[in-house]
Amino acid sequence: MGDETTTQKTLEAFFGLTSFRPNQEAIISDILAGRDVLAIMATGGGKSLCYQLPAVKLGGLSVVVSPLIALMKDQVDSLLDQGIEAALLTSGQTYDQRKAVEADIKDGKIRILYVSPERMALPAFQQLLREAGPRLFAIDEAHCISHWGHQFRKDYRSLSLIRDIFPEVPIIALTATATEEVRDDIVRELRLRSPSRYIGSFDRENIRYTVREVPTEKERFRRLVQFISNNHPGSGIVYCRSRKAVEETAENLRERGIPALPYHAGLSANERTRVQNAFLRGEIRVVSATIAFGMGIDKPDVRFVAHYHPPKDIESFYQESGRAGRDGKPSESLLLYSRSDFKIAEKLIKQENSETVDHPARLAKLSQMAVWCSGDTCRRRTLLALFGEKYPATLCGYCDCCDALKRQKRAGKR
Structure with a gap:
């Protein structure tokens, strides 16, 4: 009872919250008991608290592995505002900045440290951690470790070394998106010890899903403009498959009077930051982007997301x-989507490096995406089924397929 009380006090004192979201309290309890954890929680479900609060209670150093510098910086800034000693180590820092952080780690001044998977592989950094004696490792976006995952990163595979170097330190692996095979891969690759598995619901019940086949590029753009206009005055993201498409879509939207800017990896870091900040401040309504945009963007009031071209798999969608x-x-x-979209995507997959890409698995996922797009049964029900979750009703009433069925029933009554 006493430990529960102090956990509640920590929640209120450091995070300004009075209650936990689903699974958070149980996850935190397991970590504090020294158990490994696999947590699958939807975007906005409160994953960060699951390792930040234990880090505060455990004392000493906790290490968070994250794939994006922008995400790490946002998290660190937020923690510092809350009075929690946090820092990050990145290749973008100067030599003096990195040395200052390393000195603070040695002096025990850092409670939560954010690093990239690449840094975890450096022998000098591993030695620094041996001296510091971390109390917890948190692996964010853990699906990146799996070949079955939609954002596989080779550097994540090296994270298995954590278990070799720190066999008794608990590890929590977190992600918003993982099928059953990806979950098993995460546990296997990180060598988690009989981990507690917390799988939250994948149902984002406040999102309406609409899928449209477009016969021409003209019809594709018309549908997009109509969709954005119907969501006035909300802000949103439009995902495109290529940098060229991103640029053209942003320009075409501006010509229609819709404030939009492009975002992709080909832009300078300063330009990407400018676009991201303009979107966060509401200075532009729409960001036209490749998949380089979005992970860790702290904007809770995005009213719509449009996929101008279909993603290569359900997890990405x-x-x-x-x-x-x-x-x-x-x-x-x-x-x-159009049928040619999937032909183009298939060609691009086959051109990817066979040493890092499991072509049959990727093609199977693309086929799964195509089947879902062309389906005529409840989008939500079939989407959740792909993640192993059974929707409690036959129809959600909040997708294009359910709308079509309602129209058919009304027409049959007339």
């Missing part, structure tokens, strides 16, 4: 569409 409506208010997801 779920993660990207889930960036809408993190505040819980009604939001919209639109996916536009």
